Amino acid sequence: MALSATAAHHRAKIAALSRSRTADDPELIAAHRDLRAERLADHVQKVLADAPPLTDAQRERIAALLRVGPRPQADHADLGLADTSPNQVGGDV
Structure with a gap:
């Protein structure tokens, strides 16, 4: 499944933060959480569109x-x- 524009934005943010932050950095952790939430939302939208x-x-x-x-x-x-x-x-x- 292709990433939505919002999910791609979150993925790019993770990539940028990963260059200069440690894995336990709060902003990097938040970016990972935001990407997971967006991917879940994208998946739910797709499932609902295909389901009765x-x-x-x-x-x-x-x-x-x-x-x-x-x-x-x-x-x-x-x-x-x-x-x-x-x-x-x-x-x-």
């Missing part, structure tokens, strides 16, 4: 993933995103 419309429940479930941020899998049970069945071994639905 989502139901309200599906949109809410996906939005919940973005609102909570990274959490251990076990903590997702309150969102209905983890398999809580006692007879099943496994992870997220």
